Amino acid sequence: MVTGQASLKRNGVQDYVTTRATALIMTAFSLFMGWYFIATPDITYAIWNNLFSGLAMKVFTFVTLVSIMFHIRIGMWQVLTDYVKAPGLRAFIQFVINLTAFVYVVVGLFVLWGV
Amino acid sequence: MQLNLSVYRYNPDVDDAPRMQDYQLEVAEGQDMMVLDALIALKEKDPTLSFRRSCREGVCGSDGVNMNGKNGLACITPISALKGSKIVVRPLPGLPVVRDLVTDMTQFYTQYEKIKPFLINDDKQPPSREFLQSPEEREKLDGLYECILCACCSSSCPSFWWNPDKFIGPAGLLHAYRFLADSRDTATDERLNGLDDAFSVFRCHGIMNCVSVCPKGLNPTKAIGHIKSMLLKRAV
Numbered sequence: 001m002v003t004g005q006a007s008l009k010r011n012g013v014q015d016y017v018t019t020r021a022t023a024l025i026m027t028a029f030s031l032f033m034g035w036y037f038i039a040t041p042d043i044t045y046a047i048w049n050n051l052f053s054g055l056a057m058k059v060f061t062f063v064t065l066v067s068i069m070f071h072i073r074i075g076m077w078q079v080l081t082d083y084v085k086a087p088g089l090r091a092f093i094q095f096v097i098n099l100t101a102f103v104y105v106v107v108g109l110f111v112l113w114g115v
Numbered sequence: 116m117q118l119n120l121s122v123y124r125y126n127p128d129v130d131d132a133p134r135m136q137d138y139q140l141e142v143a144e145g146q147d148m149m150v151l152d153a154l155i156a157l158k159e160k161d162p163t164l165s166f167r168r169s170c171r172e173g174v175c176g177s178d179g180v181n182m183n184g185k186n187g188l189a190c191i192t193p194i195s196a197l198k199g200s201k202i203v204v205r206p207l208p209g210l211p212v213v214r215d216l217v218t219d220m221t222q223f224y225t226q227y228e229k230i231k232p233f234l235i236n237d238d239k240q241p242p243s244r245e246f247l248q249s250p251e252e253r254e255k256l257d258g259l260y261e262c263i264l265c266a267c268c269s270s271s272c273p274s275f276w277w278n279p280d281k282f283i284g285p286a287g288l289l290h291a292y293r294f295l296a297d298s299r300d301t302a303t304d305e306r307l308n309g310l311d312d313a314f315s316v317f318r319c320h321g322i323m324n325c326v327s328v329c330p331k332g333l334n335p336t337k338a339i340g341h342i343k344s345m346l347l348k349r350a351v
Contacts, residue, residue: 012317013350018342078318082277 015074022067029064052115065108069101116144116216118194122164123205126214133212135203147292150197150204153176154216155218156265166216173330174264176292180216181205186219186267186328209279213292222279223286230283230291235302252298259338261331262286268325268335274318281314285325285335288316292338295345316342 040047051057078095083092116126118140125133136275138157151168158164166189169175171186173191180189182204183197210218236246269275283291291310294300310316316339325335 008311010311012311012315013346015313015318017347017350082274 019074022071025067058112065105069105072101117261119201121203125212147193147195148269150192165214176263179207179265179267185349186271188330209270218267226283226287232290237301246299254298262289267328271324271328282318289338290337292342
């Protein structure tokens with residue numbers, strides 16, 4: 001999986017499975033957060049801090065961030081190969097998008113580490 | 116009763132750019148007709164108008180056009196089924212225009228050829244008379260073999276518009292599954308190898324435009340889903 005994700009050549013089956021698996025994780029995280037906001041009447045800093053202090057929540061959040069990165073990598077490659085036909089421009093946009101997604105993961109990791 | 120039509124006109128030998136030309140056709144009050152009949156009547160008035168047609172009964176698939184924004188066969192689409200005060204007829208979208216409503220279908224046929232649309236059987240001793248199938252085996256081909264290759268589906272598919280050189284398209288994939296599902300075909304692995312990449316099958320995102328426009332009522336999305344399942348089962 002790691003080798004496949006790191007390579008430039010895309011694999012249809014692997015991309016198909018990865019986008020669906022990551023979509024499930026992102027949906028679960030979104031539903032959980034939605035439920036949390038509805039079920040918690042007053043969200044103070046202490047409550048918010050307490051939510052992310054547990055190891056399970058840290059892992060869940062980090063896994064979701066990594067899922068977003070993989071989902072973006074595959075999804076945006078598909079969108080860009082549809083609409084941007086110039087290879088140089090497409091490679092540049094992909095680089096910026098993938099880098100941004102990776103930065104989100106790194107920043108998220110440090111934020112979670114500090115809670 | 117007056118029938119208002121707007122038809123896409125483009126003759127690359129003469130025109131700098133395509134244009135829409137308005138036509139009026141007098142028909143008896145309450146009379147219904149197929150869009151192809153209207154086009155034939157227009158051609159009698161204006162012989163420069165070009166379109167393809169052959170069987171005029173929805174079997175040959177020659178007269179696939181875009182009518183009021185939806186692909187279909189002109190010969191089996193009644194005027195009464197089209198909404199609006201004007202009938203707008205354009206060539207199938209996404210395909211290069213040869214002239215007026217006539218499109219160049221080379222890309223479509225190239226993709227069709229890729230899936231090897233013929234029975235492959237490597238049995239050393241083929242049966243002397245015929246390949247027998249059980250009724251259950253034969254039933255698996257229903258909804259697949261009826262495709263007439265009119266290209267209404269592939270030319271309504273955005274994935275085919277953007278990648279006509281790499282994505283097989285709904286018509287080609289429907290035929291691919293027709294042979295994958297055939298009990299007499301022995302080239303399943305070879306066929307799946309040819310489809311196992313990021314574009315050929317997996318560029319289908321299941322938006323089902325193909326199902327919506329198919330004049331034969333077929334379901335290419337379902338067939339593509341079966342191919343995806345076969346590729347997945349092979350990979351896991």
